[in-house]
Amino acid sequence: MIKVRKRKILLLPGDGIGPEVIGEVKKIIKWFNEKKSLDFEIDEDLAGGCSYDKHGTPITDEVFYKALESAVVMLGAVGGPKWDDVEFSKKPERALLKLRKELKLFANLRPAICFEQLVDASTLKPEVVSGLDIMIVRELTGGIYFGEPRGIKPIENGERKGINTHTYTTSEITRVARVAFDLAKKRSNKVTSCEKSNVMEAGLLWKEEVQALHDSEYKDVELSHMLADNCAMQLLRNPKQFDVIVTDNLFGDMLSDQASMLTGSLGLLPSASLGAKNKDGEMRAMYEPIHGSAPDIAGKGLANPIATILSFAMALRYSLDLDKEADLLENAVQKVLNDGLRTKDIMSEGKKEVSTSQMGDAIISKLQ
Numbered sequence: 001m002i003k004v005r006k007r008k009i010l011l012l013p014g015d016g017i018g019p020e021v022i023g024e025v026k027k028i029i030k031w032f033n034e035k036k037s038l039d040f041e042i043d044e045d046l047a048g049g050c051s052y053d054k055h056g057t058p059i060t061d062e063v064f065y066k067a068l069e070s071a072v073v074m075l076g077a078v079g080g081p082k083w084d085d086v087e088f089s090k091k092p093e094r095a096l097l098k099l100r101k102e103l104k105l106f107a108n109l110r111p112a113i114c115f116e117q118l119v120d121a122s123t124l125k126p127e128v129v130s131g132l133d134i135m136i137v138r139e140l141t142g143g144i145y146f147g148e149p150r151g152i153k154p155i156e157n158g159e160r161k162g163i164n165t166h167t168y169t170t171s172e173i174t175r176v177a178r179v180a181f182d183l184a185k186k187r188s189n190k191v192t193s194c195e196k197s198n199v200m201e202a203g204l205l206w207k208e209e210v211q212a213l214h215d216s217e218y219k220d221v222e223l224s225h226m227l228a229d230n231c232a233m234q235l236l237r238n239p240k241q242f243d244v245i246v247t248d249n250l251f252g253d254m255l256s257d258q259a260s261m262l263t264g265s266l267g268l269l270p271s272a273s274l275g276a277k278n279k280d281g282e283m284r285a286m287y288e289p290i291h292g293s294a295p296d297i298a299g300k301g302l303a304n305p306i307a308t309i310l311s312f313a314m315a316l317r318y319s320l321d322l323d324k325e326a327d328l329l330e331n332a333v334q335k336v337l338n339d340g341l342r343t344k345d346i347m348s349e350g351k352k353e354v355s356t357s358q359m360g361d362a363i364i365s366k367l368q
Helices: 018-035 049-055 061-068 093-102 116-121 170-185 201-217 228-237 249-261 306-318 323-338 356-365
Strands: 005-014 041-044 070-077 107-113 133-139 147-154 160-165 190-195 222-227 244-247 270-274 285-289
Touching: 005 018, 005 049, 005 061, 018 041, 018 070, 018 306, 018 356, 061 070, 061 093, 070 093, 070 306, 107 170, 107 249, 116 323, 133 170, 133 249, 170 190, 170 201, 170 244, 190 201, 190 228, 190 249, 201 222, 222 228, 228 244, 228 249, 244 249, 270 306, 285 306, 306 323, 306 356, 323 356
Parallel strands: 005 041, 005 070, 070 285, 133 244, 190 222, 190 244
Antiparallel strands: 107 133, 107 270, 147 160, 270 285
16 A cells, blocks of 8 residues: 655646646745745656657556655646547546546535635626635546446447446545535535436435435534526526535536636636545645646746645645645735736736746745
């Protein structure tokens, strides 16, 4: 069994703008090592399309084993049009799915926070999104993305048939629901569980198991159930009614993307994918910005590194038990935004546009 090395951080920059935004995190890690006498061990390797180009596979066994022994995996972004015609099993995104599945990263945490300095960047009215702070907890290793049988096969009349299987077990549901309830207790103590129990048996099981866990262990947390399509509508109508949303893999994928755009820019929002703690209290985890690889702006210094930097702040908090340092980094981001510095994606009149590296340097300058 491969043991987790408590201070090891594996950087997987990936494709497109991934190397640029991970580069800014690397500078911050080095700052913490030098200025705060922390002993982070940094390793860096390939994953995604860049790995396919060099090795013919989106992730090698060597890199996978490095991930197994790392306390934190920091991913930049993977994929792009360059690899659209690659065989499905070797597409860049398969690296991400393999890491999630094999590292047993079952809970994806996606905060949707509207920074007061950027409230006008949202397409919704300021009064709707001002003060928004939602946490979406998405189940990550079950459901229709991983269920069997799956595939495309010919059928008798000459047509083809695509098959995917949506399946969940009690344990898969309760472990992610427990994460949501525990998070809610540290926030506003409210959980909304989303499914399609009106038309899907797996959704009905989800609703029943979340309710059963609440009744047996979390009676002090407010729980409500909502159909996933209604949740999508309510996120646009009145998003501040939500605190923690817990949902399955498919609906979580869609609802978290929708919630992220309430804030105005994908370039601001981090995510964490967490596994279960073992008997020694060790936990594997992967952190990444929610934005894609944006190959159209790669190498131009236009990428916003804030989402990746805030993903590292989540790593400090959830994997490395360094809450004080996480607060320090998050506050540094706020100070830079208060100073009016903006990358191109969040630029507005009267602010100062800066490059990817300039934004990273400015954030480091606010670390005290």
